[in-house]
Amino acid sequence: MQVVTTQFQKVVFQWPQGFYSDGIHIGLRQTKKDFGWLFSKVPAAAAGTYTTNQFQAAPTKLTQQMISQDHQLQGLLLNSAVANSCTGEQGWQNALQEQTWLANKLNVDPELIGVASTGLIGAQLPMDLIKNGLPQLTPTKSDAVTYAVLTTDKKPKTICVQGELGGKLVTITGFAKGSGMIHPKMATMLGFVTTDAQIAGADLQHLLSEQVDQTFNQITVDGDTSTNDMVVTLANGLAENPVLTPGTADYQQFAQALHTVLSALAQQIAADGEGATKLVECNVTQAATAADGQQVAKAIVGSNLVKAAIFGEDPNWGRIISTIGATKADLDIDQVDIAMNGMPLVTASLAVPFDEAAVKATLGQSRVVIDVNLHHGVASGQAWGCDLTYNYVKINASYHT
Template identity: 60%
Template sequence: MQMTSKDSINITAFTWPAGFDSDSTHAGLKEEQDDMGWIYSEVPASAAGVYTTNQFQAAPTKLTKQTINLKHQLQAVVMNSGNANSCNGAQGQTDALKMQALSADKLKIGKDLVAVASTGVIGEPLPMDKIEAGISQLHLSQSAGITKAILTTDTHPKTITVKCLIDNQPVTLTGFCKGSGMIHPNMATMLGFVTTDAAIDGQQLQSMLSTTVDETFNQITVDGDTSTNDMVMVMANGVAGNEPLTESSEDYPTFVKAFKLVLTHLAQEIAGDGEGASKLVEVNVTGAFNHLEGQQVAKAIVGSNLVKAMIFGADANWGRVMQAIGQTTAHVDIDGVSVSINGMQMVANSIATGIEDAKVSASLKNSKVVIDVDLNAGSAEGTAWGCDLTYKYVQINASYRS
């Protein structure tokens, strides 16, 4: 790929940034598919992370947070699916530490440079014999197998690679994530990983990640449940050779834009692949009193079970949207709200426009549904993403451990 414009940002085929390797293996935590893997940087990388606010934070999540906070630097992350290593008491902490130590020994790096991530069933001890055997089978390659190895109820891997120019050097950002149910991030079983060969200080990376997560991953919801294992992690190894990015760097806005593109894409992928989902739902709010209220209203609408069921049933019942708005504490012009569904205005000045429900219902059968709301209370905006609520969601979660 050749970029001709300095500020051009291009989505390309999946590839690891320079200096990164990966591998995956089947350790036996799940049947007939890879369930363990790692990512490795040839040099220590700047690192940042955001984590679940669930009070029962899983052992690997706690350990990774502690490790990153030491000096905002990592060289590897080891991960598994099939078992969350959550709510396992002191044994869970011991097992997470052992995963970290085994990986560090295999890679010949310090333990304080290895993060750990786990996802799967809560409350079951890790089968450490399988974990140890799995780590012994891992090597270094350009494999993308890890993007599949971390999946649980997901229907497909969620990945993106973006390229841009920073200091006239080609820079790559590659992200992947998993998440389908228990998704209501406030930094669900949601894990996200972003790697880049750009040079940027760890504290600067942390600030960028925290800000961007609020606009992306924290604006998705599938079922309103926040998991014990959520985290989003970034590693930037500087192999691209650019001058370390700061807010005053000429190309900093380009990198921020590329970074937000990666996180937005991954967030939408999770929302659209919600357990049992048949439709991606996007809600755009305008006329909000401030940005925070715009975000809150958008997420309230997309998270409403009544709205989600309405969309699944292709029922053009705009009253569901109005109730979702009304139950928030946001500023609203009670007599001035507008609601459009898939570009068709159903509500103006808080009353029906008279558009035929049949036209809107037909559009609700599309794989993506867009709801636009004007609160007429200010000039701020907000956006959130989610999915419909289907019979299959109940079926999946009624037999999750079976």
């Protein structure tokens, strides 16, 4: 588990210098916002992480190709309701057409444009609605775009932090969507981070890839990895801070602030899991390796039996220890400690007396913390998930209709 301290402070949602957006309703959904854009007035350093699902959606594939060329991007076109996934050559051509339309609107090279879609797999985008909707998008400073990408989410996931780097005020603003099909192997569903910091694209990519492993990749709702998962980070440099260079104090401050943003978005997604009533956090300490710590933590928050027990407010630690044993982590099976919400349940792999009513009462809180000490090393791991409720089945039994 990485302990993050930073001079950056959380502030009210606002876009960094030079970033604009909008979100509108064009008819992809019945009434809610379903279409939007996000762009910088100048080309920005860009980094991305993408789903490892073999059926990678056309918009995800296109954006990955654009960013991987020279780590630059200037604009993104976003939609909900229709994922444009498993749509064949027509779906690919539709993504390219979206790219061209937005490039023409912004008067930039199409290679500076990405697209992102989320929603129903297998349906073609209604391109007439996209074409008619594009002229309606305006360059605002509102948070409307954060609503335009929602599907079963109850609310947008957003965060904004500010701090000084090299004597210049730097802003980092992020938003994400995700509620179901959450078990990422890179990021989860859709996430976007913007900043006016000045940093090289390759360095931004290194930071994002590293920190996604510690944040988005450590959440799970239902064990399913989407075809459209993507996290994109844009840095346009308009804060005019000295270029952030690895090994410097400012670079480390920026890295810590980015971690804060990604971690906050990841936790908000986990807390908003379909039908969820509780955010579940698992902290693993004294693991043999960091990979073991991460593996154990994510296995626990991903266990359906653990998730169901937490929904039922049942302090059944047997489900936790059996989940630990089912992993491939290097363990000393006689030395595992488990606590829930600070109350010890297991010491040295044996039950300890505890007030069941008191533990059960704490499990009624909106945040449940499971602490596991493996006593087998110095590494740690952290993961987030949610409880498994009746509503999860209800939502997903009728998603298509």
